[in-house]
Amino acid sequence: MTETRLRFPPSPTGYLHIGGARTALYNWLYAKKTGGKLILRIEDTDAERSTQESIQGILDGLEWLGIDWDEGPYFQTDFDADHVNAAKQLLEEGKAYKCFCTKEELDAKREAAQANKTTYGYDGTCRNLTPDEVAEKEAAGLPFVVRFKVPEKEGILSYEDKVLGQIKSNYSEIEDFVIVRSTGKPLYLLCNVVDDIRDRITHIIRGQDHMTNTLRQVLLYEALDAPVPVFAHMPLTLDLKKAKISKRSHGEIVAVHFYRDHGFIPWAFSNFLVLLGWSSGDDTEIFSKDELIQAFSLERINKSNSTFNYRKGDAKFFTDPKAIAINEHYLRTMPVEELALLVKPFLETENLWDDSYDGEKKEWFLQTLDLIRDRFHTLTDFADLGRAYFSDDFPIQAKPLKKNILKHEGLKEWLPMLADRYEALTEFNLETAEQTARDLATELDVKPGVIINGMRTVVTGQLAGPSMFDILVTIGKEKVVQRLRNSPKLYQV
Ligand code: GLU
Numbered sequence: 001m002t003e004t005r006l007r008f009p010p011s012p013t014g015y016l017h018i019g020g021a022r023t024a025l026y027n028w029l030y031a032k033k034t035g036g037k038l039i040l041r042i043e044d045t046d047a048e049r050s051t052q053e054s055i056q057g058i059l060d061g062l063e064w065l066g067i068d069w070d071e072g073p074y075f076q077t078d079f080d081a082d083h084v085n086a087a088k089q090l091l092e093e094g095k096a097y098k099c100f101c102t103k104e105e106l107d108a109k110r111e112a113a114q115a116n117k118t119t120y121g122y123d124g125t126c127r128n129l130t131p132d133e134v135a136e137k138e139a140a141g142l143p144f145v146v147r148f149k150v151p152e153k154e155g156i157l158s159y160e161d162k163v164l165g166q167i168k169s170n171y172s173e174i175e176d177f178v179i180v181r182s183t184g185k186p187l188y189l190l191c192n193v194v195d196d197i198r199d200r201i202t203h204i205i206r207g208q209d210h211m212t213n214t215l216r217q218v219l220l221y222e223a224l225d226a227p228v229p230v231f232a233h234m235p236l237t238l239d240l241k242k243a244k245i246s247k248r249s250h251g252e253i254v255a256v257h258f259y260r261d262h263g264f265i266p267w268a269f270s271n272f273l274v275l276l277g278w279s280s281g282d283d284t285e286i287f288s289k290d291e292l293i294q295a296f297s298l299e300r301i302n303k304s305n306s307t308f309n310y311r312k313g314d315a316k317f318f319t320d321p322k323a324i325a326i327n328e329h330y331l332r333t334m335p336v337e338e339l340a341l342l343v344k345p346f347l348e349t350e351n352l353w354d355d356s357y358d359g360e361k362k363e364w365f366l367q368t369l370d371l372i373r374d375r376f377h378t379l380t381d382f383a384d385l386g387r388a389y390f391s392d393d394f395p396i397q398a399k400p401l402k403k404n405i406l407k408h409e410g411l412k413e414w415l416p417m418l419a420d421r422y423e424a425l426t427e428f429n430l431e432t433a434e435q436t437a438r439d440l441a442t443e444l445d446v447k448p449g450v451i452i453n454g455m456r457t458v459v460t461g462q463l464a465g466p467s468m469f470d471i472l473v474t475i476g477k478e479k480v481v482q483r484l485r486n487s488p489k490l491y492q493v
Pocket of ligand 1: 009010011043192206210
């Protein structure tokens with residue numbers, strides 16, 4: 001059996017967005033599944049729109065997602081000569097021809113067709129020029145494009161799409177399309193095929209938005225005597241208003257780096273992306289890398305478009321709820337040692353990292369992550385909602401401040417009293433911390449909840465979180481005492 005060879009050929013005209021990342025992922029999965037190769041090809045022929053920054057962004061995004069490739073990156077512009085030679089070959093073999101029709105002539109024909117309510121297609125004026133006529137026009141310096149000569153076959157041109165089934169068109173409906181501009185520059189449609197032939201691509205998984213090219217590309221493969229690859233066209237990803245997701249209209253919310261910077265776990269995000277257009281056939285939605293490679297198949301790529309359910313507004317729940325739910329799943333269940341590696345850069349950015357977390361305080365660090373992760377959604381939460389575990393300088397959220405502190409004037413005295421009692425404890429553990437707090441509440445004749453909620457607020461800054469006494473033991477007696485003792489300052493508004 002021949003080796004499967006797939007490719008990811010992004011145009012470097014912006015950041016890597018969720019659509020591109022999903023395409024890369026599907027190709028990567030299929031290459032892995034079939035023991036084949038993935039080729040990365042940067043399609044940089046659009047010199048005006050391609051940027052170095054975008055190339056770097058694509059490489060960084062792929063690296064973050066864990067999508068590796070076996071060959072490349074190749075750059076389309078390095079193969080300009082191949083594209084020109086392919087056009088020459090087609091001309092020499094009589095499979096393409098020079099067309100001297102002017103823009104004005106073509107516009108007039110198009111308008112006439114519109115007026116007659118018929119569909120316009122190039123009428124083949126230059127298709128049968130004799131070699132002498134061509135030579136004469138060239139000698140006169142007339143500009144020309146090169147058109148592909150669509151074979152005058154009767155009947156139907158078709159290919160079998162792995163997702164959509166038989167895709168077909170009458171030959172008569174395909175016009176002789178341009179493959180080289182009047183500037184001598186081959187069109188993308190041709191370059192793409194020439195590169196795929198050179199790279200011996202066997203399978204092309206790409207968005208349905210490229211389907212307008214595919215039948216014409218099938219003709220080019222045949223004309224260049226190359227085997228036609230297997231095509232699988234993926235559904236598009238739409239927003240809630242059914243508009244296609246794009247960099248231009250949706251901005252950063254569809255950029256892969258946005259998810260990286262907002263603390264998504266790379267594999268969790270990939271797992272989410274895969275589900276935007278593929279399903280396993282049962283309800284399974286969480287897959288490890290190996291499970292997904294096993295389960296993935298072209299046949300199970302959805303036919304219909306998927307929805308990327310992002311909302312503007314609340315910063316925390318800015319994105320598709322499923323993306324968050326999957327992220328939470330991994331964040332809360334993955335081995336804590338692996339989580340620690342992912343959390344570290346987010347703590348570093350906020351100056352919350354301490355090298356001892358990799359050394360003598362490693363055990364404490366892992367236990368702390370394990371304790372607090374249960375309510376967290378993204379990795380940024382560790383540096384944000386979890387700040388009080390790693391620093392004494394943390395904000396008190398407005399809601400618990402009002403509800404749990406300011407509403408209870410008595411806490412101004414009670415929390416420092418609790419501080420004294422904690423300080424006096426020789427053993428500060430779950431039992432002694434709880435008993436001491438409850439005893440104080442009984443003595444003062446206040447509900448234990450008042451003390452406990454007040455304590456949670458001043459010790460963590462948060463309204464909710466893990467069990468209070470677990471928190472106290474984790475943060476440690478000294479810091480707890482200090483925070484309780486300083487709490488009256490909160491009343492000085
Ligand atoms: N460069 C094209 C794009 O970024 C890819 C075309 C293809 O997959 O054939 O959309």
